[in-house]
Amino acid sequence: MLKIQAQTNIPTDFGIFKVYAFSESENDWNPHLVWVAEKTDFSDVVNVRFHSECITGEVFHSRKCECGQQLDAAMKFVSENGGIIIYLRQEGRNIGIINKLKAYALQEDGFDTVEANLKLGLPADGRNFSGAIEMLKILDVLKVNLLTNNPEKLKSLDNSGILLNKRIPLEIDSNTTNESYLIKKKNYFGHLLDKI
Ligand SMILES: Nc1nc2c(ncn2[C@@H]2O[C@H](COP(=O)(O)OP(=O)(O)OP(=O)(O)O)[C@@H](O)[C@H]2O)c(=O)[nH]1
Ligand SMILES: [Zn+2]
Numbered sequence: 001m002l003k004i005q006a007q008t009n010i011p012t013d014f015g016i017f018k019v020y021a022f023s024e025s026e027n028d029w030n031p032h033l034v035w036v037a038e039k040t041d042f043s044d045v046v047n048v049r050f051h052s053e054c055i056t057g058e059v060f061h062s063r064k065c066e067c068g069q070q071l072d073a074a075m076k077f078v079s080e081n082g083g084i085i086i087y088l089r090q091e092g093r094n095i096g097i098i099n100k101l102k103a104y105a106l107q108e109d110g111f112d113t114v115e116a117n118l119k120l121g122l123p124a125d126g127r128n129f130s131g132a133i134e135m136l137k138i139l140d141v142l143k144v145n146l147l148t149n150n151p152e153k154l155k156s157l158d159n160s161g162i163l164l165n166k167r168i169p170l171e172i173d174s175n176t177t178n179e180s181y182l183i184k185k186k187n188y189f190g191h192l193l194d195k196i
Contacts, residue, residue, distance in 0.1 A: 002134050005031060014079040022135050030089045034135055035075070039082035042140060045165045047083030049074040049147040050132045050156075052090040055097060056104075063177040064104065070170050074147050077168070084141070086132045093117070094126035112184050125189065129156035136162055149191045171195050 005028075006021045016038045023031035040046060051074060057067035074085055092100030095117060103116035114124045133156065136144070143163040146154060147170045157164045174182050174196055185191040 002032070002131060002138065004138065010035075012075065012079075014075040017079075017085075020135075020139075022131075022138075032089055032131060032135065033087040034139070035078075035085040035087065036139075037075075037078040037083055039079070040084060041082055044082075045143045045145055046141045047078055047081055047147060047168065048136065048141070048144040049078070049083070049085045049170070050088060050129055050153050051085055052088050052093065052127060055091060056100070063175055064107075065178055065181055066172040066174070069172040073170060073172065077147060077170075083145075083147075084136075084139070086135055088127075088129075088132060090127045093124070095120070095122045113181050114184060114188050125152070127152075129153055133157070133160045133162060149185075149193055151190050151192065167192070169194070 002022045002024060004020050005023055005026045008019055010017050010019050018036040020034040021031040022034060051071055054065060054067035056062040057065045058071050061068055077083065078085060091097045092103065095103070099120060099122060102120055106116035106119055107113065111119055117124050141162065143165055144157070145165050145168050146157070147168045148154065149169060149171055154164060154167060169192065171193055179196070182193060182196045186193045186196055
């Protein structure tokens, strides 16, 4: 069972956020982080982003994916409109950073983002979003707009007890390096991408 292990306020380039660390044990060094924008009104529909960790994109500005730009866009959106970022420790679609780097090495040899995971004997996408739902419930969020292009994230709310009001697209312009990755996301995972 996830529990709030710590909470504080953090000023950011996008305004002040209330930040919660959620984990089962207080000794977990990789807790999920929930960032609540100052304007958030819990009695209304809450804008929510489920964001899976991507250290290469978010911290080191990798051009292989669009995760860093999506996180920034989501923080800007919720700071302006109210909302919550649920930062999930699901690096590499939950195969971990070592396996993700191994998958990237295979991608240098011509395998795509899905084939590389499978070649390693790992699922194409090893995530589920039950933890995100658990955290929303602990925070008393009842009805959400989900910022995503991923149909699996939308589906995760089915019968969850949390109502999906609508999807808010979070589409970033592609570049020459991440274009094939985004095409695969659209064609294989069914991501709702209009620009690609
Ligand atoms: N295994 C693997 N993971 C990747 C690769 N590229 C990006 N990722 C991971 O994919 C995940 C993307 O997460 P999100 O941006 O939350 O989700 P999404 O499925 O793209 O859906 P959106 O909500 O539309 O952004 C992160 O955990 C990244 O680390 C890759 O080539 N291989
Ligand atoms: Zn990424």
